[in-house]
Amino acid sequence: MDNQKTTKIDEKVLEAMMPYFTEKYGIPMGEFGHRFEEEALEAIESSREVIARSINADPSEIVFTFSEIDSDNIAIKGKAFADKNKKKIVSSRIEKRSILDSLKFLKDFGFEYALVDVDEEGFLNIEDLNDKVKDALIIATHIGNHEIGTIQDVRAIIDVAKDYNVHVHLDASHAYLKVPIDVEKIDVDTMTLSSHLIHGPKGVSALFIREGVELKPIITGGPREKGLSPGEPSVANIAGFGKAVEIWDWRDVEKIKALRDKLINLLLSEIPGTYLNGPTGDKRLPNNVNVSFMKVEGESVLLQADARGLIAYTGSACYSQELDPSYVIIAIRKKYEFAHGSIRLSLSKYNTEEDVVDAVKILKEVVESLRKISPL
């Protein structure tokens, strides 16, 4: 249950990718090319169209990159370097590292940034945003939070941004095809979309760039993908991404949502000293569960759960290779003990009710055993 780290590739997706490894292994060079190049171009453009349609965009507004991290970097740094007048970027305390590290990087180039506070469920404080955004160039934030599943009030964020003519970049990696996104209804300027979190392949991502938005390339090397991601495209990955979108079934999302609620209810009722991090219901990503177990460390829970066949994730210090425990949990809870004992369980269409019951059984056994030997 670590499907917000990555998902299992759908067999139909794999099938769609295979010819581009063996028979159709060309890469496009432009409008006119030999047969292999034409086949590659067709595959890429077909995926671009499917992905564009999924968010009500025009295909010309979709650029393929090699990862969500690339997409966030290309959008944020690209916008920052394209504008000569403003030097401030606003974000929040609970963003992914691809956003936060982009801000730190830009600081060395004369930019400043401000981080907006969040409430105890992880929603951006719109008043604080309003205070900080006035002289900003970019707001860089997310739709669905990677750790605690909070679905932001995107409309409120964009309303504030547009009042001050600020570029809005949204990382929609975790929300894409989990919640409906229509770029005609939300006035976002750039947006990151994920393939590998929707049963597509890794090694590819898409960046929505609204028509008219200019980004300065941060990787140079040719005209491919509007010159923003000019590396030789992985045609197989792009074809697989398109297939994953094409076969997406929103009924699976409803099924996952029901599993999520069952998992949350069982964890809270079966294991004393368990607290839910993030909101409930439609304000939470359908596949996200994040809980803190008091008096145990998330990492210990994870290792013991893994030994019993349950895979999960923790933002706990050692596991995430950070010096501090989850900055997301600390931002909402303000207490380290919640961060130390937090784990994330994330579901996919391949999970069943039986998986949910088994997961709770394993976690109950693990948490109770660890508490007996815990010095905390």
Place this chain on the structure above:
Amino acid sequence: MAKYTLDCRGEACPKPLYRVKRLVRIIEKGDIVEVIGDDEKSKGEISLAIEGMKYEILEVEDLEGGAWRIVFRK
């Protein structure tokens, strides 16, 4: 049947448990593993993980100077 020794002395939790978990993934069923360490927390967590993986604990021994030794069969 092979026998492996992991000397984890001087290593703090969770490293010893990670090392045990990595080793048991590549050894054969029936192989014996001896783990030596001096981190008290790891002693408890390694024993718990061995039980969780349904392996057989053969010996748990306290050594001099706060060190310990756990022997188990995969």
